Amino acid sequence: MPELPEVETTLRGVEPWITGKKITDVVIRQRSLRWPVPPEISDSLVGQKISSARRRGKYLLFLLSGGGTLLVHLGMSGSLRIVNRGEDDWRKHDHIGVGLSSGKELRFHDPRRFGCWLYCPAGDVPEECHELLKKLGPEPLSDDFDETYLWKSTRNRKVAIKQFIMNANVVVGVGNIYACEALFLAGISPRKAAGRVTRKKLDLLVRSIKEVLGEAIQMGGTTLRDFLNAEGEAGYFKQELRVYDREGQPCRECGSEIKRIVQSNRSTFYCPKCQK
Ligand SMILES: [Zn+2]
Structure with missing residues (x-):
């Protein structure tokens, strides 16, 4: 199961490839993850730039130019990778692909489908947006945890x-x-x-x-x-x-x-x- 270090590693790995890039399209092949991927997520994401990315607990938060946030959790077996658009085939258990203006794509792979993709609209604080994020304790590597x-x-x-x-x-x-x-x-x-x-x-x-x-x-x-x-x-x-x-x-x-x-x-x- 991806633990905090793997999630942090994932963040550091994908961040340089996605930051500042515009989302051109979103392909969802499988909606039934831990919670169903909301159908409106594609419309919400397309056209926005990914302004920055950070981690809160084991959640990845992708902040978008329009003020909204994409929340991704890797669940039990999820992973993200960067692929070249059109050159890399979809593998079994690849469920979501986010096309970027650079010609790259952020691809989500999750055999056990306990991961989640949720959208937090502009104006909402991401930490308040989702029940599981609300009560989280401090980050272990932060000064608040002493x-x-x-x-x-x-x-x-x-x-x-x-x-x-x-x-x-x-x-x-x-x-x-x-x-x-x-x-x-x-x-x-x-x-x-x-x-x-x-x-x-x-x-x-x-x-x-x-x-x-x-x-x-x-x-x-x-x-x-x-x-x-x-x-x-x-x-x-x-x-x-x-x-x-x-x-x-x-x-x-x-x-x-x-x-x-x-x-x-x-x-x-x-x-x-x-x-x-
Ligand atoms: Zn001993």
């Missing part, structure tokens, strides 16, 4: 710290892999009640979350040059992982066996000796 914020929000919370940091209303983009890795780096047991983690440890946790996500984005960055090739999958990469998916293997710090438990139906990997 030790004071995490300290205040965890007080009196009995939920396990791992589930707490994976809640997008607390902080966006800390997926399962990154939660496991960051808790290991910070030396915090994933089962510990959020409200019982010390301020010092929370400070470490904030830094660790920024570190693992930052690392992942940097590694994703190395795939950007491939954006135009036939493979075209946007920035998926394998990071060197410390605990995730390493059950039974020795901890890279202390040599103890990495354990796996299940929390909220998700596998948690941790080192019982390094994480208290």
Whole structure:
């Protein structure tokens, strides 16, 4: 599933190709994504320039010259790639193509169809436009996500710290892999009640979350040059992982066996000796 680093990588990959370009036409071959692609989206987009692009959580926001915003979510298996108009064939599971004045096309591919394409009209604030964007917590790499914020929000919370940091209303983009890795780096047991983690440890946790996500984005960055090739999958990469998916293997710090438990139906990997 595309996590925050893949979405950020996608943004950085497509941004230079689309910014300042006019949308000449929109081809929709499959409307039934997570929510139906609104039929009026083509009329809304055609003729507008893409003025800028940014990311909020795992949403890509394409700001248009007319003041509206195109919201794209990659869902479970979505990806965006840039193709040459008329030269690149539609592959199976390519659902949407946005033609650009440069002769390039932004193509959306999504085998499982959990992604979404929505249009937020001019005058509306994109964050207010869509239910899922409204309650999102701060961006993990921004200054708003700091030790004071995490300290205040965890007080009196009995939920396990791992589930707490994976809640997008607390902080966006800390997926399962990154939660496991960051808790290991910070030396915090994933089962510990959020409200019982010390301020010092929370400070470490904030830094660790920024570190693992930052690392992942940097590694994703190395795939950007491939954006135009036939493979075209946007920035998926394998990071060197410390605990995730390493059950039974020795901890890279202390040599103890990495354990796996299940929390909220998700596998948690941790080192019982390094994480208290
Ligand atoms: Zn260890």
